[in-house]
Amino acid sequence: MSDTLFSNFETVRYAGPDSDEPLAYRYYDADRVVLGRPLRDHLRFAVAYWHSLAMNGSDPFGAPTLQRPWMDRSDEMQAARDKADAAFDLFRVLDVPFYSFHDRDIAPGGDDLRSSLHNFHEMADYLGSKMQSFNTRLLWGTANLFSHPRFMAGAATNPDPDVFAFSAATVKHCMDVTKQLGGDNYVLWGGREGYETLLNTRVGQELDQLGRFLSLVVEYKHKIGFAGQILIEPKPKEPTAHQYDFDTATVYGFLKRYGLENEVKLNLEGNHALLAGHSFEHEIAMAASFGILGSLDINRGDPLLGWDTDQFPSNLQDTTMALYHVIKAGGLGLGGCNFDAKIRRQSIDPADLVHAHVGGMDHCARAFLIAASIVEDGRLDAALQERYAGWEAEAARDMLSGSETLESISDKAEAQNLSPKPRSGGQERLENLISRFF
Numbered sequence: 001m002s003d004t005l006f007s008n009f010e011t012v013r014y015a016g017p018d019s020d021e022p023l024a025y026r027y028y029d030a031d032r033v034v035l036g037r038p039l040r041d042h043l044r045f046a047v048a049y050w051h052s053l054a055m056n057g058s059d060p061f062g063a064p065t066l067q068r069p070w071m072d073r074s075d076e077m078q079a080a081r082d083k084a085d086a087a088f089d090l091f092r093v094l095d096v097p098f099y100s101f102h103d104r105d106i107a108p109g110g111d112d113l114r115s116s117l118h119n120f121h122e123m124a125d126y127l128g129s130k131m132q133s134f135n136t137r138l139l140w141g142t143a144n145l146f147s148h149p150r151f152m153a154g155a156a157t158n159p160d161p162d163v164f165a166f167s168a169a170t171v172k173h174c175m176d177v178t179k180q181l182g183g184d185n186y187v188l189w190g191g192r193e194g195y196e197t198l199l200n201t202r203v204g205q206e207l208d209q210l211g212r213f214l215s216l217v218v219e220y221k222h223k224i225g226f227a228g229q230i231l232i233e234p235k236p237k238e239p240t241a242h243q244y245d246f247d248t249a250t251v252y253g254f255l256k257r258y259g260l261e262n263e264v265k266l267n268l269e270g271n272h273a274l275l276a277g278h279s280f281e282h283e284i285a286m287a288a289s290f291g292i293l294g295s296l297d298i299n300r301g302d303p304l305l306g307w308d309t310d311q312f313p314s315n316l317q318d319t320t321m322a323l324y325h326v327i328k329a330g331g332l333g334l335g336g337c338n339f340d341a342k343i344r345r346q347s348i349d350p351a352d353l354v355h356a357h358v359g360g361m362d363h364c365a366r367a368f369l370i371a372a373s374i375v376e377d378g379r380l381d382a383a384l385q386e387r388y389a390g391w392e393a394e395a396a397r398d399m400l401s402g403s404e405t406l407e408s409i410s411d412k413a414e415a416q417n418l419s420p421k422p423r424s425g426g427q428e429r430l431e432n433l434i435s436r437f438f
């Protein structure tokens with residue numbers, strides 16, 4: 001491999017919280033065992049190919065600011081190989097266990113389906129050969145069914161059945177490649193699966209199309225024996241005003257309707273949660289309660305802006321409470337912490353990309369350590385146990401088990417002449433308790 005953008009960077013190492021070294025991990029000691037497992041296995045960090053290698057810094061108001069050597073090349077396949085070389089060199093620098101990609105991040109699209117698939121498979125083989133000599137594995141693959149104009153009215157939800165078929169073929173091959181490269185998950189983010197106006201949209205039909213599309217994906221997963229998880233990534237808006245996969249609760253209802261709730265889990269994103277008017281911890285706790293927590297796109301939005309800024313996470317309390325709920329849910333399993341996060345438009349030096357990831361990984365490790373200490377301390381959990389202790393009594397449980405009716409409950413409540421006393425929720429006491437961990 002010839003020199004890459006990152007050749008001058010040494011592999012970043014753990015140096016401890018007292019280190020002043022700007023490019024060292026201060027909290028992310030990958031081998032440190034916490035709650036029975038090394039941090040590396042709890043957090044399963046991934047670099048997102050699109051933001052870190054493909055994004056060029058352009059925005060709706062301005063031209064690209066990031067001129068990477070593999071951009072603006074006339075030989076697009078050579079550019080894709082150079083990009084892949086740089087990607088794996090970045091993974092080496094970060095010592096990151098996983099990465100993730102869309103088909104279009106790793107290979108240029110052609111004019112039609114056949115040429116697009118050809119490019120994609122050629123580059124998948126190239127990545128496969130690189131993975132032989134690097135430790136970084138594939139967290140998930142996904143198909144970009146939103147950038148090309150053919151998807152402007154949706155992929156699975158397009159009014160044109162040919163776009164549905166094009167999308168189905170693209171996803172089939174993307175699943176094949178994800179399996180080929182040993183990916184642990186396959187993600188579907190419904191980029192343009194939504195609508196701008198009801199004047200031109202049949203929502204019922206589009207939802208049926210989306211439901212069938214997802215069933216086809218699940219059937220194919222079983223057919224090829226893909227052992228990974230199928231994940232949907234909720235987002236309430238952007239690019240369309242109304243996205244079908246609004247949030248955890250909406251997606252769970254959708255999965256139930258199409259009988260897929262035991263087949264599909266969620267890839268939850270911090271910034272998407274914010275756009276939905278929720279917190280990341282809310283989305284995680286909801287998914288955990290439905291048994292569909294799959295993986296995290298760990299990033300942050302800007303509450304002052306109403307769009308998807310995809311920033312690296314940095315709010316310690318937010319990330320800690322998000323990871324607290326992950327731990328309470330039993331961990332991420334096959335999922336991971338994928339940095340669906342991009343450097344700012346002015347961060348044009350290669351070093352900025354390294355700083356962003358080192359800071360992001362360290363931030364999450366620090367948050368995880370705090371979350372683990374809250375779990376080990378046990379007082380937050382004990383307070384919750386105590387609050388719901390009344391439900392441990394048999395008479396209380398009967399009300400939920402189906403053995404009681406509204407009438408029988410009424411009879412008993414009247415016989416006891418119930419007059420429940422209000423009890424404090426203790427929010428401030430609990431907030432003070434949590435503050436002590438920071």
Ligand code: XUL
Nearest residue numbers: 142189233269297308340
């Ligand atoms: C878009 C987004 C995507 C998905 C993968 O907001 O989050 O990058 O993570 O398609």
Ligand code: CO
Nearest residue numbers: 233269297340
């Ligand atoms: Co995402």
